[in-house]
Amino acid sequence: MITKSLQADLLMLLVTLLAAMGWMFSHEALQSLPPMGFMGVRFLLAGLLVSSVGWPQLKRLKPGAWRRAAGTGVVMGAAMLCWILGLFHATHLGVGAFISSLGVVLVPVVGWLFFRQNPSASTWVALLVAALGMACLSLEGGFHFSPSDIFFAAAALTFAVHFNLNSRFAISIPPVALTGVQLSVVGVIALLASSLFETWQQAPGWSGLGWVAASVLIATSLRFFLQIKAQSMASASHAAIILTLEPVWTAILAMFWLDERMSALQGVGCSLIFLALLINRWRWLLQRPKQVA
Template sequence: MTAARHPLEADLFLLLATLAAAAGWIFSKEALAGLPPLLFVGSRFLLAGVALAVFGWPQLRVLGRRGWRGALMVGALFALAMAFWISGLQHARHIGEGAFIASLGVVLVPLVGRLFFGERPPRMVWVSMPLALVGFACLSLEHGFRVEPGQWFFVAAAAVFAVLINLNGRVVHDVPALALSTVQVTTVGVLMLPLSAALETWPGAVQAPVLGWLLGSALFATTLRFFAQLHGQSLTTPSHAAVILMLEPMWTALAAAWWFGERMGALQFFGCTLIFSALVLSRWRVVRDVLRMLAGR
């Protein structure tokens, strides 16, 4: 049965993946109330890695040395991105805003490809980049011209994610998706926990609600998210999947507004709108193809 015969199933699984990712922001912020950031992210991803390994073991068993080397390399880069991300979340005063800043990684992908791999980016990149920068400036100007620490960490995470996406398409393009996800996620846990032990003071006891948020982050926002995303992507084209996955910052902002009562000022809302517009424009060919496909149904 071909992917084309499952458009609704693909959309539902990809939508579930974006919702799980958005929930991960809320779960993680709650867990940080009782766990140091590196300990939390290391525990979260090690638990998720073990869960993924149970299902990905057949692929892992036949993974060659080259595949392991590439997967571990991008896994280490993923760990760096997550270290920046969790630091940004720890300092974030507005989670919805942070989600839009972190999504800048997609906008930066063509620029990183040009700088490091000599690729010629699409013309639309030169429209999306200024929009993204103006959007970020609007977020920084909400309380006067001041870039907060959390915003810097999210920008750093976005930059590393842009490099990671480029490498994923080159270094590990022949590694099965589930095996790659398992190695990447597990690598984050393996690297973060020793670093946490060296730099952070671990709590003597962890309250049950915090453990619940940790388990939710590991099993729902990471394990289930990866399963849903991989399955959804297997049922449709990469371009169609990319459009749906771009919804994550919107769901995150809505979830933060519902759970934490966050509200955006006019300048914040305008800045997030510009960043989302840049996100769409940076993938305009993909968006255009999907819109044409939907119009032709």
């Protein structure tokens, strides 16, 4: 018999794989689409798709639930805009994935600042190790951060806020309804931003449309539904442990897909960031109760 905890673990593991694939899909789609416009199309289509499936749940949502779902969607929209701009300017997706993963380290810090949660001592140790990792990455270019690094770091902070909100609201809002509302809000925000700051040079070809479709169906609709579903079955800290694998999968995919290679300094920096992710969850792992299937 598979326990509820194991189901959540397996779902979150699948989420990390889909998220890593999303980096590759988005990279390819940006060859023919502006970044914010791409995110708007991707998330609005995904939101409408999920909302159509979860329409019975949406009809039963109370006004307070609509406000909470839309509010978390706004936060998610800010995070995704920072992320896609980082990806647009990035020269190394593997490094960007590790910087974005710092949101996992920041989850308990945000919980402490805004939700009165008490982080363990390992949280502060993890922050120190992560800072050393970021210092190594900054040394690669002469002790400065590239625009993509700054966008990815901003996305990490905003993701941490969104993750805490999601874990609190996913308990009381049906996952399909919450996913549909959030994705739709992100799509609207991104399209508004695109209309203000971008121009569409040409319509994407069939190849570009294919990558958009893969992003909508696989890396967005399925990925975020499974993530919210898994978070409704486990705590934020529990789910965040599995999410530490996303940058690893992304770096591996980038190695084979884009033929990327890390320098020694980048490897040290990313390794320190990954160590910070593990330290951040080490205490929880030691205290995790055993369950009988």
